[in-house]
Amino acid sequence: MAETAMELTGLTKKIGSKKIIKELDFEIHKGEVFGFLGPNGAGKTTTIRMMVGLMGITGGDVRILGKSVKSDFKDAIREVGAIVENPEMYPFMTGMQNLKHFARMSPGVTKERISQVIKLVGLENAIKTKVGRYSLGMRQRLGIAQALLHNPSVLILDEPTNGLDPAGIREIRKYIRKLADEDNVAVIISSHLLSEIELMCDRIGVIKNGELIGIQSVHEQQTEEDPVREVRVEADPADSALRVLKAHHGIEAAGDEGFITFSAKKSLMPSIVASLVSADVLVYRVEVSSASLEDKFFDLIGENVIG
Amino acid sequence: MGKIFSLVWNEVSKIFIQKSTWIMYIFLALLVIAVAVITTTTDMSGKEYGADWKEELRAENEQLTEEMQEEEFLTEVNTQEIEMNQYHIDNDIKPVTYDAWQFVIDNAMLASVISLLTIIVAGGIVANEFRWGTVKQLLIRPIPRSMILLSKYIAVLIFALITLVLLLVLSWLTGALVFGVAGSNPELVVRNYEGIVSVSAIAEVASGYGFKLVNLFMMATFAFMISSIFRNSALAIGTAVFLMMAGTSIVQFFADREWSKYILFANTDLTVYDSQMGPVQEEMTMGFSIGVLAVYWIVFMVASWLFFTKRDVAGQ
Ligand SMILES: Nc1ncnc2c1ncn2[C@@H]1O[C@H](COP(=O)(O)OP(=O)(O)O)[C@@H](O)[C@H]1O
Ligand SMILES: [Mg+2]
Numbered sequence: 001m002a003e004t005a006m007e008l009t010g011l012t013k014k015i016g017s018k019k020i021i022k023e024l025d026f027e028i029h030k031g032e033v034f035g036f037l038g039p040n041g042a043g044k045t046t047t048i049r050m051m052v053g054l055m056g057i058t059g060g061d062v063r064i065l066g067k068s069v070k071s072d073f074k075d076a077i078r079e080v081g082a083i084v085e086n087p088e089m090y091p092f093m094t095g096m097q098n099l100k101h102f103a104r105m106s107p108g109v110t111k112e113r114i115s116q117v118i119k120l121v122g123l124e125n126a127i128k129t130k131v132g133r134y135s136l137g138m139r140q141r142l143g144i145a146q147a148l149l150h151n152p153s154v155l156i157l158d159e160p161t162n163g164l165d166p167a168g169i170r171e172i173r174k175y176i177r178k179l180a181d182e183d184n185v186a187v188i189i190s191s192h193l194l195s196e197i198e199l200m201c202d203r204i205g206v207i208k209n210g211e212l213i214g215i216q217s218v219h220e221q222q223t224e225e226d227p228v229r230e231v232r233v234e235a236d237p238a239d240s241a242l243r244v245l246k247a248h249h250g251i252e253a254a255g256d257e258g259f260i261t262f263s264a265k266k267s268l269m270p271s272i273v274a275s276l277v278s279a280d281v282l283v284y285r286v287e288v289s290s291a292s293l294e295d296k297f298f299d300l301i302g303e304n305v306i307g
Numbered sequence: 308m309g310k311i312f313s314l315v316w317n318e319v320s321k322i323f324i325q326k327s328t329w330i331m332y333i334f335l336a337l338l339v340i341a342v343a344v345i346t347t348t349t350d351m352s353g354k355e356y357g358a359d360w361k362e363e364l365r366a367e368n369e370q371l372t373e374e375m376q377e378e379e380f381l382t383e384v385n386t387q388e389i390e391m392n393q394y395h396i397d398n399d400i401k402p403v404t405y406d407a408w409q410f411v412i413d414n415a416m417l418a419s420v421i422s423l424l425t426i427i428v429a430g431g432i433v434a435n436e437f438r439w440g441t442v443k444q445l446l447i448r449p450i451p452r453s454m455i456l457l458s459k460y461i462a463v464l465i466f467a468l469i470t471l472v473l474l475l476v477l478s479w480l481t482g483a484l485v486f487g488v489a490g491s492n493p494e495l496v497v498r499n500y501e502g503i504v505s506v507s508a509i510a511e512v513a514s515g516y517g518f519k520l521v522n523l524f525m526m527a528t529f530a531f532m533i534s535s536i537f538r539n540s541a542l543a544i545g546t547a548v549f550l551m552m553a554g555t556s557i558v559q560f561f562a563d564r565e566w567s568k569y570i571l572f573a574n575t576d577l578t579v580y581d582s583q584m585g586p587v588q589e590e591m592t593m594g595f596s597i598g599v600l601a602v603y604w605i606v607f608m609v610a611s612w613l614f615f616t617k618r619d620v621a622g623q
Contacts, residue, residue, distance in 0.1 A: 046621075052447045054620040078449040088440030092325050101321075104313040105448040146444070 002029035005154050005186030006051070010060030013046055013210075020046050021210045023060065028186045030153065033176055035201035035218075036190040043210040044190040045085055048158050051188075052082050064154055078106070081152035083160065087143025091132035095123055095142050098131055099149065106150035117145040120175060137168040144175060155179060155187045161196040173200040231269070232261045233276070234285040241281045248275045310450065311458060318462030322428055331424050332473065335417075339477045342414060343485045346405075355404045364392045364402070387498070394496055394503045402496070406489035408508035410482030415512075417474055418519035422526055422551060425467040430530040430543030432459045433615065437538040442620060452616040456535065460611075463527055471516065500582045522575040525600060526551050528607045535611040562587050574599045 006028045013021040021043045028034045038044050049055040051062050053073050062069040067076040089098045099118070103109040118127055121141040131139065140160055147155055157176075161169045177200060179185040191197040198204065198218055206213040235241040238255045245251040245262060249272060253262035264272065266288060276283055322328055356363050368389045375385040395402050403409075433456070436442035445455055482488075492509050530547035534540060550557075554572030561567040568574075568588040574596035579586045586596070 049619075049621065052443075054443055054446060056619055074449045074451070077447055080447065082447055084443045084447075086440060088444065090321065090324075090439060090441055093321075097320075097324065101317050102444060102448075104317055105445070105450060107449070 002031060004028070005030045005032075005065060006188070007063040008047075008051075008060065009063070011047065011050060011057065011062060012059035013043075013050060013055065014058040019210060021050070021058075024207075024212050026205055026212060026215060028154070028188055030186050031180050031184040032202045033180045033187045033189065033200055035197045035204035036188055036207065037194055037197065037204050038190075038192065038207035040192050042192075042207045044192075044207060045158055046210075047207070048082070048084055048156055048188075048190065051156060052080055052084065053077060054084065078150070079153040080156060081147030081150065081154070082156040082158075083140075083143040083147055084156075084158050087136075087139040087160075089131045089139060089142055089146070092130065094130055095127040095134070095138075095145075098142065099127075099146060102146050103149050109149050113149060113151070117148045120148070120178075121145045122171075136163050137165075137171075140164065140168070140172065144172075148179075153184075153186060155185050157187070157189045159190055159192070161189075161191055161193070169196055176200050226265050226267050228263050229266050230261065230289040231264050231272075232259055232285075232287040232289075233283060234259055235276060236282045236284070240279060241276055244275055244279045244281060245272070248272075311454060311461075314450070314454065314458035315461050315465070318432070318458050319465055322432075322462060322466050328428070331427070332470075335420060335424070335470070335474060336477055338417060338420060339414065339474070339481050342417070343410065343481045346410065346413070347485060356402055360401050361396050364396055368392050391496060391498070391503060394505075398496075398505060400494050400496060400505055403489040403493045404487070406486045406493070407479045407482030408489065408493055408512070409495070410486055411475060411478045412495075412508070412511050412515050414474065414478040415515035415519060417478075418471075418516055418523065419551075421467065421470050421474060422519075422523040423548065424470055425463065425523055425527045426530045426547045426551070427544055428466050429463045429527040430534050430547060431540040432463055432531065433534040433611075434538050434540035434543060437620075438540070446620060453612060456612060456615045460528075460531060460608075463531060464524075467520075467523060467527060471520070475512070475516070518576070518578045521577055521600070522551070522554075525571060525575055525603065525607075528604055532607040532611045536614045558587055568595070569599060571599070571603050 004027045008024045008026055011021060011024040012019065024047060036044050036047070046055065050057050051064075051069065053069050053076075057070055062076075064076040064079050067079075069076045089095075090101070093101065095118075096114075099114050103114055118124055121144055123138065123141055123145060126134065126138055131142065134142065144155075144157070144160070147157075155176075160172055164172065176187050176189065180187050180202075189197055189201065194204070201218050203215055203217050205215040233241065236258060238258055238260055241260050242253050242255050245253045245260070249264070249268070251262050251264060251272075253260045269286070269288060273283060273286060371385040371389050375381045392402075394400075436445060446452060490508075492507050494505050495508055495511055496503060496505050497511065498504075526547050529550070530543045533543035533546055537543065550572075554575065558567060558570050558573045561570065565588070568586070568591050573587045573591075577593060577596060580593045580596075
C-alpha cells in the first residue's frame with residue numbers, strides 16, 4: 001500500500017446547529033489522484049476549506065503527512081497547494097507578479113522554480129499579461145502554477161474543470177496525471193460531474209449531504225469481469241441461513257422478515273445455494289441484482305449530480 | 308524577520324500596482340497646484356524687503372497707524388501687524404517673502420486629504436482581499452494570520468508616510484517654482500498662544516503636519532478595523548470618513564456632558580493644549596488625551612485581530 005499523504009478522521013463541521021459535514025473518514029495516498037464527487041451543496045468546498053485551515057474544524061482532524069491541520073497548521077499547510085472554489089488571483093497584476101507575490105509567502109521558492117511551473121502549465125506567452133485579461137482556462141492554469149510553487153506533497157483542486165471546454169479538461173488531466181505519476185503528488189479533485197473527472201482519477205469518493213457514501217476504485221470498475229452483486233434470498237428459517245452464510249462463505253448477511261440480503265460475486269451463487277439447501281434451509285426465491293454495485297452507486301447520485 | 312519584510316513588501320507593492328492609488332496621487336498633485344494658483348492670484352504672497360528693511364517696516368507701521376485712526380474697524384488687524392513688524396525690528400529678523408517654505412506650511416491643511424487617502428487604503432486592504440477572493444490564497448500559507456494582518460497594517464502606515472512625503476515634496480517644489488525659495492531653513496515670525504515668537508521653517512512644518520498625523524493615524528486604524536470586521540471596504544471608508552468629518556461636531560454636541568472627554572475626537576487634536584481655545588473639559592491634559600488615544604488604538608487593533616484571525620473564511 002502506498003504511503004498516506006492526507007488523512008481525514010471523523011472530520012465534522014457544524015454551522016449553528018446544522019451539521020454540514022458528518023464524520024468523514026478517508027485517506028489519500030501519495031501518487032494518487034482522488035476524485036471527490038458530489039452534487040452541488042454536498043459539502044465538497046466546506047471539506048476542502050477545513051483541509052486547508054480556512055474554516056475551523058468542529059470535530060475530528062485532517063492530517064497531512066502525519067501533521068495535524070488543527071494543532072500543527074504551519075507544518076501541515078507547508079505541504080499543501082490548493083485552489084479553493086475559483087482560481088482567484090489579483091486581476092490588476094500580471095501572471096508573473098501574482099506568482100512572485102505568492103512565491104514570497106513560502107520559503108525556498110526560487111526563480112528557476114517559478115519558470116518551471118510556468119512551463120508546466122504552458123503560460124509562457126501570457127505571463128506578462130494582466131490576469132484581468134485571462135480567460136477562465138488561463139486563470140485555472142495560473143492557479144495550478146501558483147499551487148505548485150512550493151513543491152507541495154498534496155495538491156487540492158476544487159472543481160478545476162468547472163466551466164472548461166473538453167480541450168481544457170483534457171489539458172488539466174494531463175498535468176494532474178503527470179504530477180501524480182512522475183512527482184508522486186497526491187491530488188484531490190472535487191467535481192459535481194463524474195464524466196469530467198473519472199478519466200483522471202484513481203479512486204473516487206462520493207459525498208452527499210455531508211456524508212461519505214462510498215469510495216470506488218476507478219480501475220477496478222473498468223477491468224473487473226465478475227463484479228460483486230447485491231443478492232436477496234427468501235429463505236426459511238432465515239437465521240439458520242445467516243449462520244450458514246457466515247460459516248461456509250464468510251459472508252455477513254442481513255435478515256429481514258424471511259429475506260436475507262448480502263453482497264457476493266455472481267460466480268459464487270451456485271455454491272451458496274447448494275450449502276443452504278444441504279443445511280435444510282428452504283429456499284423460495286433468489287434475486288441477484290443485474291447492476292453491479294458500482295453502477296448502483298453511481299445511479300444513486302447520478303440524478304442529483306447534474307444540478 | 309525576513310518573512311515579515313517580504314509580507315510588507317507584498318502589501319505595499321499591491322497598493323502601488325493599483326491604478327487607483329496613482330489616480331489619488333494625481334488628484335493630490337492637482338490640489339497642490341490649485342492652492343498655489345489661488346495663492347498667487349489673491350496676492351497673499353506679501354511684498355519683498357530690501358537692504359534697509361528696518362526703515363521700510365517703520366514706514367509701514369506709521370502708515371498702518373494713520374489708517375487705523377481714520378478707519379476704526381481696522382484697529383485690531385493693524386495693531387497685530389504693527390506688533391509683528393516691531394518684533395522683526397526688535398529681534399533683528401528680516402521678514403522673508405512668501406516662499407516655498409511658507410507654502411508648505413500653509414498646505415498643512417491638505418493633511419486631511421492624506422487622511423482621506425489613507426482611510427481609503429486602510430478600508431480596502433483587508434476587505435478587498437475578500438472581494439477579490441484572494442484572501443484564501445493568502446491564508447493557506449505557512450504564515451500565521453496575525454502576521455498577515457500585521458503586514459497589512461504596516462503597509463497602511465508606510466503608505467501614509469509615503470503620501471505625506473509626497474505632499475511635502477510636491478508642495479515645496481510647486482512653492483519653489485511659483486514663489487521662490489528664501490533660504491535653506493529661514494527664520495519665521497509667527498503668532499501663537501504665547502504671543503509672537505520666531506521659529507525655523509522646518510520646525511514649523513514639523514509641528515504643523517505632526518499634530519495632524521494623530522487624527523490620520525487613529526482614523527486609518529479605525530477604517531482598518533471596520534475593514535477586518537465587516538470585510539467590506541465601502542462600509543469601512545464611509546464610516547471612517549463620516550466620523551472624521553463629524554468628529555468635532557459630535558464633541559461639541561456632547562461638550563456639556565462629563566464623559567465627552569472620553570470621545571475619541573475630543574482627544575485627536577493635541578494642538579488645543581497649545582492654544583487659547585483649550586480642551587473640551589478643563590481638567591483634560593495632554594497626558595490624558597494620549598492615554599485615551601492609546602486605549603482606542605488598542606481596542607481597534609484587538610478587534611481587527613480577533614475578527615481576522617478567529618473567523619472562518621467561507622463563501623461570501
Ligand atoms: N458559511 C455557511 N453557513 C451556513 N451554511 C453553509 C455555509 N457554507 C456552506 N454552507 C452549506 O453547506 C453545504 C455544503 O456547501 P459546499 O461545501 O459549498 O458544497 P459543494 O462545494 O459540495 O457544492 C450547503 O448546503 C451550503 O448551503
Ligand atoms: Mg463547491
